[in-house]
Amino acid sequence: MSVMTMLGEVDKKELGVVLPHEHSCFGVSEFLTPYDDWEMEKTFNGEVTLETLGLLTRNPYAVRANNIMDCPDVLIDEIFQFKKAGGGTWVDLSGRRRRFSRNIRYTYEIALKTGLHVVAGTSYGLDQNMGKSVDTKTVSELVDEMLTDINVGIDGTDFKAGVIGEVGTGKAITAREYKALEAASIVQKESGLGLQIHAYLYNREGLNALDFAKKHGANPEKISINHVDVCLDMEYIYMLLDQGVYIEFDNFGKEFYCDARLRNWLEGRFAYDFERVKALKEIIDRGYIKQILLSSDLCLKSMMHKWGGWGYDHILTNIVPMMQDVGITKEQANVMLIDNPADFLDR
Numbered sequence: 001m002s003v004m005t006m007l008g009e010v011d012k013k014e015l016g017v018v019l020p021h022e023h024s025c026f027g028v029s030e031f032l033t034p035y036d037d038w039e040m041e042k043t044f045n046g047e048v049t050l051e052t053l054g055l056l057t058r059n060p061y062a063v064r065a066n067n068i069m070d071c072p073d074v075l076i077d078e079i080f081q082f083k084k085a086g087g088g089t090w091v092d093l094s095g096r097r098r099r100f101s102r103n104i105r106y107t108y109e110i111a112l113k114t115g116l117h118v119v120a121g122t123s124y125g126l127d128q129n130m131g132k133s134v135d136t137k138t139v140s141e142l143v144d145e146m147l148t149d150i151n152v153g154i155d156g157t158d159f160k161a162g163v164i165g166e167v168g169t170g171k172a173i174t175a176r177e178y179k180a181l182e183a184a185s186i187v188q189k190e191s192g193l194g195l196q197i198h199a200y201l202y203n204r205e206g207l208n209a210l211d212f213a214k215k216h217g218a219n220p221e222k223i224s225i226n227h228v229d230v231c232l233d234m235e236y237i238y239m240l241l242d243q244g245v246y247i248e249f250d251n252f253g254k255e256f257y258c259d260a261r262l263r264n265w266l267e268g269r270f271a272y273d274f275e276r277v278k279a280l281k282e283i284i285d286r287g288y289i290k291q292i293l294l295s296s297d298l299c300l301k302s303m304m305h306k307w308g309g310w311g312y313d314h315i316l317t318n319i320v321p322m323m324q325d326v327g328i329t330k331e332q333a334n335v336m337l338i339d340n341p342a343d344f345l346d347r
Contacts, residue, residue, distance in 0.1 A: 001346045004150075004162035005089075006111040006118045015117055016088020018341035019312060021166065021196065021226060021250040021295035024107050025094040026069040032061055032265055040262075048301045056302040059258035061265050066301050072106060078304045078311055080114045085313035089341070090116050091295075093166040093196060095123035104154045119345060121196065122149035122161035122187075124168065124180040134176050142183035143190075150191050163345060164188055165196025166226060169209045181209060182216050189217035194344040196248075197223060201230040202267050210245060220244040224293055224344060227251065232271045232279050241288045246344055249276055250295040252319050253303050253310045273319060280336075281326045292336045293344060294319075 002009040035041045040062070043052060048066050055062045069075065079090055090110070094102035104120060111118035123146070124134055134142070149161040167184045169177050181197070188195040195218055199206030206225040214220055221244050228237050229249035240247055257269040271279075283292065296303070296314055303309035310318060320333050 003345045004160050006108045012342040012346045015342050017337045018089040019295045020091045020293050020341045021297050023094045024092045026299045048307050053308045060300050076113050082312035085316040091119045093121040104159050119162040121163045121165050122146045123165045139183050143186050146187045166198045168198045171200045185213040185216035185218035192347050195223045199225050201227050204236045224248045229276045246291050246293050248293040250297040252296045253314045277322050294336050
């Protein structure tokens with residue numbers, strides 16, 4: 001079987017280590033609230049610098065520019081670091097958005113300049129960033145749009161999507177989000193591609209998204225519920241796993257905590273990487289290793305090497321050795337990093 005990349009179909013065995021959830025174009029700055037304090041507001045409207053790095057390791061939204069991926073040349077250099085560390089495939093889930101929408105020719109450029117297998121997604125994001133296009137189209141029209149991306153080409157090109165997602169669902173799934181998810185679920189059934197669902201970070205709304213997707217024909221064995229490693233609600237995680245879906249630990253490198261005065265869009269703490277690794281060990285020991293995907297969802301400048309972060313190679317360089325410290329073998333790491341994403345992406 002094969003996976004569609006920017007340079008054509010490849011056998012799933014050729015993918016190597018996969019980052020299944022990343023973005024070439026991203027930004028949440030429009031969701032952020034300015035600060036009342038003058039000094040904080042000055043920092044908020046400034047740049048990401050060495051002086052602000054310490055602040056951003058606790059509160060990633062303290063500087064608006066930190067949340068805007070607008071540095072294409074830097075991004076390509078950063079992605080290349082993943083290849084140097086042993087990476088093979090990079091998945092771009094930058095879908096249709098009102099702002100910071102995907103640029104398929106840029107995704108193609110990433111593939112050309114890094115030499116990685118690059119897979120492009122097709123989807124709509126969260127309600128706030130969908131724009132009016134979802135309102136004016138029927139579910140059938142949304143289905144046709146995504147199937148065109150998959151079978152013909154994206155935005156008038158012959159570059160085809162190889163994954164569905166990430167489909168946005170919020171704190172309480174809105175009518176717009178249900179509409180986009182319904183279309184994506186139908187497309188999953190018709191295409192056989194993997195479906196990535198963005199689930200809200202701080203509750204169990206992913207269960208409602210999953211139930212809805214299944215009711216509209218999506219195969220749970222080809223669904224990934226994302227962002228389950230923020231709160232590490234283990235009961236929630238096992239509820240998902242017992243339905244046969246993939247769960248995605250996709251926040252490695254994000255270890256945020258700031259008190260309620262400063263949170264802005266951050267509604268609570270993010271788990272630390274070592275907590276994530278220990279949770280993975282527990283999940284593996286319970287027999288669910290074949291349902292785990294790992295990524296970094298790198299969407300902040302402060303996560304990049306250029307601005308003092310760990311970069312796209314963080315999982316290979318730092319997390320795999322951490323896994324070995326808690327008893328996760330190299331072979332088990334390869335199942336999560338190589339075998340599982342290949343199966344998920346395989347059509």
